[in-house]
Amino acid sequence: MRLVTYRASILDAARLGALVDTLVVDLERLGAANNIALPSDMLAFIDLGPSIIKTTTMLLEQNRANWPAGTAVPVQNVKLLAPIPRPRKNIFGIGLNYVEHVEESSRALDTSADLPKQPIIFTKPPTTVIGPNDAVQHNAKLTQQLDWEVELAAIIGTQATRIEEKNALSHVFGYTVTVDISARDCRRAGQWVYSKGMDTYAPLGPCVVTADEIPDPQALDLWLTVNGEIKQKSNTKFMLFNVAHLITDISAGMTLEPGDIIATGTPSGVGAGRTPQEWLHPGDVIEAHVQNIGTLRNPVVAI
Structure with a gap:
């Protein structure tokens, strides 16, 4: 459905x-x-x-x-x-969850080149969420390095506390597409919350596909274009920590509740990792796609 x-x-x-x-x-x-x-x-x-x-x-x-x-x-x-226009809680974001993105980030963003031994978790507040065709805000007073990250998002359906990995996917209600918009020059002492948590920085949609129609979330192609040009193209099978593991890891210490959203990380191809680096500007159009879910389109506008 x-x-x-x-x-x-x-x-x-x-x-x-x-x-x-x-x-x-x-x-x-x-x-x-x-x-x-x-x-x-x-x-x-x-x-x-x-x-x-x-x-x-x-x-x-x-x-x-x-x-x-x-x-x-x-x-x-x-x-x-947005399928959930106002989440009850912050979105759980997962950083550095694809091998090639770890490598490009270590070159461009001063992160470690070593593969994470545990999921790297940050959050995005409910005010980041926008829907299909809504505008991503570009505030030139705050950033000149606005970047894109296509991600599969998992939406929790039933409460999950200290869940074993073998049972984790039974707690998923469904899946959608999100873009983790990131102002790379707004990181603060290595912390990502401000750079990823500004208003409009979490496009979400266009729909939620219930989990019964996506039995294996680790077999989905995903891609992102800017102005029609492919920037990211990969498959969720290349996640370092799969969706079930992420649910198990988070729920070990933080109860997941119905409606919670986990953005599961992005593959390589972000603007910061390109040579030369590329950034979003007013007038650009982002299209993000996950197989079996759909395409999420958002323009970038100046504020």
């Missing part, structure tokens, strides 16, 4: 929908037409637990031939928002 948060018009509230072919199906309204209570927002849906995915999938199949009036609208007629 492919879930979205959408707005039918600029004045309408954000609502939860499912992408079915070229339509967005409003889940609360579809449920009401079938005497089933479904919520109107993503976090409330996740809170209902794993059984709601099966129930909703069956509901969509049962109504697919004849959508009840007022439940389905062409996707081109709506505004897609």
Whole structure:
């Protein structure tokens, strides 16, 4: 199931929908037409637990031939928002999680050339999140080195505390695409939170694909372009620490809760690692893609 948060018009509230072919199906309204209570927002849906995915999938199949009036609208007629427009907590970011990115970062960003022995964890506040086609802000007073990082993001579905790796993926609700926008010249004493945590620095979307449709998150191609030119191209099989390991590692000391987001790291090809180095500028357009999920597009604008 492919879930979205959408707005039918600029004045309408954000609502939860499912992408079915070229339509967005409003889940609360579809449920009401079938005497089933479904919520109107993503976090409330996740809170209902794993059984709601099966129930909703069956509901969509049962109504697919004849959508009840007022439940389905062409996707081109709506505004897609970030699937979780306002996370409850900071996003968990994972640094240096692909071998070649470790190497390029050691050359360009003064990080160690040694492979990490444990996941490197940082966070991005909820205010970083923007959705498809929303603008990444370029503040020239703060940065001249704005960079891109395409990543697979895992969204937690059930509480996870001290989880064994063999059980870790059962706690995933679904997956989406994110871009870890980074102001490389705003790192402070080696800390990344400010450089990666500014407003608009976490594009998210275009949808969440539920975990039942992505049985192996370590077999997904991912790529990123700037103005149509390929900058990053890899596969999640090259992660140093896979999604299950990340959940196990984080949950060993920090309880993961429904709706939490883990951005799982980026492959090589970032602007800082190029010769000469390349940076994002106002007018640029970023497109980030993860296989079986979709493409996330965001322009860069000056503020």
